[in-house]
Structure formats: structure tokens, C-alpha cells
Amino acid sequence: MTENKYFDVIIIGGSYAGLSAAMTLGRSTRKVLVIDSGLPCNRQTPHSHNFITQDGKKPKEIAVVAKQQVEKYDTVEFCEDVAIKGQKNGNLFEISTLSGKTFTAKKLVFATGIKDIIPAIKGFEACWGISVIHCPYCHGYEFRQQKTAIMANGAKAAHYVSLIYNLSANLTLLTSGKADFTEEQVEKIKAHQIEIIEKEVQEIVHQNGKVQEVVFKDNSAIKFDAIYAAVPFIQHSDIPETLGCELTEQGFIKVDTFQQTNTKGVYACGDNSSPMRSVANAVASGNFTGAAINKALSDELFW
Incomplete structure (x- = not known):
């Protein structure tokens, strides 16, 4: 001291x-x-x-x-x-x-x-920095070619999508509400076989911070290996x-x-x-x- x-x-x-x-x-x-x-x-x-x-x-x-x-x-x-x-x-x-x-x-x-500012989604905080990640340059190589979600909307999602597509074409966009993209952006996203899901996320199921699946508020679920999130x-x-x-x-x-x-x-x-x-x-x-x-x-x- x-x-x-x-x-x-x-x-x-x-x-x-x-x-x-x-x-x-x-x-x-x-x-x-x-x-x-x-x-x-x-x-x-x-x-x-x-x-x-x-x-x-x-x-x-x-x-x-x-x-x-x-x-x-x-x-x-x-x-x-x-x-x-x-x-x-x-x-x-x-x-x-x-x-x-x-x-x-x-x-x-x-x-x-x-x-x-961590969203009030069960499991999010426990996975943050481990398998729910923010930066393709810091973490992307480790999750290359794995089933990946992008939890973002609008300009942030558009920024992420091309960078992450280069690392894994197995992508899904989770907008947690109505998608906010231009018609041209939607066309480009769909042309690359990237699904846009507008349902709100309820929980991220994980094991020791490693994502297993995303559960939506309608209780449907999708398995993922990694999630990029713009918080x-x-x-x-x-x-x-x-x-x-x-x-x-x-x-x-x-x-x-x-x-x-x-x-x-x-x-x-x-x-x-x-x-x-x-x-x-x-x-x-x-x-x-x-x-x-x-x-x-x-x-x-x-x-």
C-alpha cells in the first residue's frame, strides 16, 4: 500500500x-x-x-x-x-x-x-466469455465450422453475420423480436441459407458455461455450440x-x-x-x- x-x-x-x-x-x-x-x-x-x-x-x-x-x-x-x-x-x-x-x-x-449489461436470460451470464462470446477475432477460430447462433438484431447483427459466416456457414440469427433489417440485407442473409428466428430467448442450457441449446419462450429449443451476442x-x-x-x-x-x-x-x-x-x-x-x-x-x- x-x-x-x-x-x-x-x-x-x-x-x-x-x-x-x-x-x-x-x-x-x-x-x-x-x-x-x-x-x-x-x-x-x-x-x-x-x-x-x-x-x-x-x-x-x-x-x-x-x-x-x-x-x-x-x-x-x-x-x-x-x-x-x-x-x-x-x-x-x-x-x-x-x-x-x-x-x-x-x-x-x-x-x-x-x-x-447482461440480459436477464437464464444461463447467459454463466456462459459469457466461454461459449457466449462477443468477438470473432478473440474466439472465432475455436468455434470454427460449429453450429453457431448470432444473438443480435439490426446493424449489429449485420456487422456480425459476414464476419462469422467466414468462420462457420452453419449460422442462425436470433433477433429476440421482430427482425430489423433492410430488404437487401434479408435477401443476402437468406441467400446464404441463414435462418432468422424472431422468437424471444428464455434460457441458454449449458454445462459449465458451454452452450448446449437455446430454449425459446414458446418452449421450443435448438442445439448450438456457440453464440455470438451483442450486448x-x-x-x-x-x-x-x-x-x-x-x-x-x-x-x-x-x-x-x-x-x-x-x-x-x-x-x-x-x-x-x-x-x-x-x-x-x-x-x-x-x-x-x-x-x-x-x-x-x-x-x-x-x-
Whole structure:
């Protein structure tokens, strides 16, 4: 537990993006604090994929090694806590935590991720990240050529369908209500022998998170091996908005090419600011964010 109160940079969120930013800043001899609760959103996911050198490893294993490597830099400190409030005092930012601690920094990084809004469907949450999945790049290869459902409607379903068809032509669209597609989209979907089912889903039957079948509200059922689901989300932390940070139409924190929000001195990286939701992207954006902040701090001191 840190006893220091003042830092060059406070990073809120100590998963892949936050640790990557911390390493970059720590190696630049910046005094950094990482505040993290230790509950990453992918903690239920059995394996991480599409991340070169780490393909197939458990997400927790990657995170543990990453933290061990960052801890080697004495410029980086950690606080296991939850940031609950942020405010700007002059040119500095003040962060308060759930346990009552207060820290101050010149710059802030939000690597807080997003919070999925899980639908009230029995079995959905138990399968989420295991066989009910969100990303064909992260999980698609493991479910290639298997019987697959897409639980989505409208633009999100249209986005998914061609990407997933490339991995498995044995597809069914579950719109959970009246399908919302253009005539042209319906023609294309049906031309690829993809059935559209508008019945509402009641339950996902599974064994230890592995989908067995989907049961509809009329008690009919279909067997599936995997389900892609487009679920809504909210920001995991509301502190960026209280500091005046804008969100995009999709709900992501709006950042410029240097990962800075519209609130000067406040940066965001990882899932909270990008639709490309993957470990590899989180690490890359965190690395770049750290470099951008170091450049800003260097310019402020030198010029």
C-alpha cells in the first residue's frame, strides 16, 4: 500500500491497458500510481487469443506476469482500491478512493474498461466469455465450422453475420423480436441459407458455461455450440464524465490521436475508448498512451 500522495500520473485500472501505460511511464522515470480493484471484466474467459506471443494463455496468467514485470520499476506504485471520485484543482487532479484515500497527480489515465449489461436470460451470464462470446477475432477460430447462433438484431447483427459466416456457414440469427433489417440485407442473409428466428430467448442450457441449446419462450429449443451476442454496455467508471470528458455516440470515451480526452490532462485507453475489444489492442493503446503522456510532461518541463 502506497504512502505517497502526489504523482506525475495516476492510472485508474490495472489490467492490460493500465499496466502497459504504467510500464511505459515507469521506464520514463515518471512517478506513477495504479489504482485497481483486481476484478477484470474477462476474468471468466478461459483463454486469450489473437495476441502474438500470448496466444492461448489464460487472461489471468497474462495479467499476473504483466504486473510482476511492472512491479520491477520502483517508479510505479500500486493501490488495491476503487476510485470513486475525481476533481480538478488548478493544474492538478485529485482522486478519492472507496477506502478514503486521496491522491493527486498532474495527469490522469482511465483504463477502466466497460461494463456489459447482461440480459436477464437464464444461463447467459454463466456462459459469457466461454461459449457466449462477443468477438470473432478473440474466439472465432475455436468455434470454427460449429453450429453457431448470432444473438443480435439490426446493424449489429449485420456487422456480425459476414464476419462469422467466414468462420462457420452453419449460422442462425436470433433477433429476440421482430427482425430489423433492410430488404437487401434479408435477401443476402437468406441467400446464404441463414435462418432468422424472431422468437424471444428464455434460457441458454449449458454445462459449465458451454452452450448446449437455446430454449425459446414458446418452449421450443435448438442445439448450438456457440453464440455470438451483442450486448449493451456502460462505462465502468463515471469519473471521466464528472471531469467533463465527452462520450461518443456508441458510449466510448472520446479521445484524440494521442488518447487524450477533451479534458486536457485526462487520457483514456483500452476497452473504454475503443470498439476493438481485445487484450492485444488494450496493451497497444496503453503503451501509446504512456508515451503520449511522457511527451506532454517533457514538453511542459523543457519548453
